[in-house]
Amino acid sequence: MATPHDRRGSSIAADVDAAIERVVSHFESNDLALRMDVLRALSAQSRLAFETARVRERLAQHPVSMDLLSCVTTQSPVYKQLAERLAVESCSCDYDARRNAVMSTSVRWTQPSRASSSSQTKKRRKTAGATTSAAAAAPLITHYKYERVLSEKEEGGQETLVRFTMVVAFGDEDATPKELLHFEMACESAYPRSYYEEQQQLESEDEGEGGEEAGVAEKQEAQNGETKAGGGDAAEEEAEEEGETFGEELRAFRFDDAVLAKMAQWMGAVEEQLDPVDVVGFFLALPVCEDEWMVDERVCDIL
Structure with missing residues (x-):
């Protein structure tokens, strides 16, 4: 679908x-x-410049990354430096008539050379410093892919399959990017629901409140009678409600701790203390898909 x-x-x-x-x-x-x-x-180029500005703005507003940029939850300035130097290299967003979507984004992260700044105060170890500087100069490239597919279930009805993947490359010469995160989630209905559908439902519920209030007492009496008649069934229902999934089912989940450790090392975890929770939260807070908060909920689960 084209954007007007x-x-x-x-x-x-x-x-x-x-x-x-x-x-x-x-x-x-x-x-x-x-x-x-x-x-x-x-x-x-103007589209990429817009996406770059949007990502930077989102990082400054997101509850996970906002405190990192302000050095509230960490003393390291590396997060702010990365946010100022990031650049969106490619992005695409494709829809069809059934609201199926495929979104892909690649972000380049350029880190200031810690070795060059230290060499200004320490003139020794020039050879080692140059080697470290070259290694630090290699960019980190993160690739994000979000897919949403609406399909028909065999037993009838519809379900939506949501996939989200993040892949990391260390430098332009990295021919084998590493997968940091992948998850697949199935929803028992069309997902996400349209904003206008939600508004229409709320309006219809408000209109029906007057008629519903008249029969509240009768419904409560009927429910109380059913509860007394089937105490065991009610207990089982309560136990099932505790494990309510809201129609969502996690089909697949992968997370590579080794890739996360390598990312932290690239950021300078050797020189300063970097919490792995902060690292993964920072890189997953980017607005690279349509339903940002759906992914954010999974990020919070990971953290």
Whole structure:
């Protein structure tokens, strides 16, 4: 499904058009690129710049990463440095008529060289410092993929399968990225429910409250009679309610502690104390899928 674009909704459209024309004229007048090539590149790069700004803003607002950036739950400045230097390298979002979705995002994390800063105060060990600096300069690239598929169940009805995967690559030359997290969850209905469906349900419930109040006493009496008649059944129902899954079933879950440890080492866990809980929470707080809070609930379970 395509995203509509309408310049009438922007008060700065004329200024943006003028800026675009200046950029295009620069490339054309210097024989650097054709007009269509420049416009195509501007379209792609502006989308990535927007996604980068959105991710940075989300990290500053998310309850897990917000305290890390403000150094409330940790004394390490590495989280703030990473947030300031991250860049979204690619992103895609595809839907179909059944609201099935596939979303993919790749984020590049560039860390300031700890070795170069220490060499300013310590001139010794130049060779070792250069080696450490080169290792620290290698970027960390995280790939996120979110899939939602609505399908028909064999016994009738519908269910939704949600998959979320995070893969990590250490440097551009890493030919075998490592999987940090993967989970699959099945929901016994279409998921997520539309915002307008929720609003319509709330309105219908409010309208029906008046008529329901008239029969509350009768319903309570009937329920009390059923409870007395079947005490054992009620106890069993209560036990089942304690394990209520709200129609969700976890089909698969994988989490690699070794990959997490390597990520912490890349961040500088050798030089400073980094809590693994903070590390995984920081990298999983990014808005890389449609239903961010659904994934956040799973992140909290992991933490």
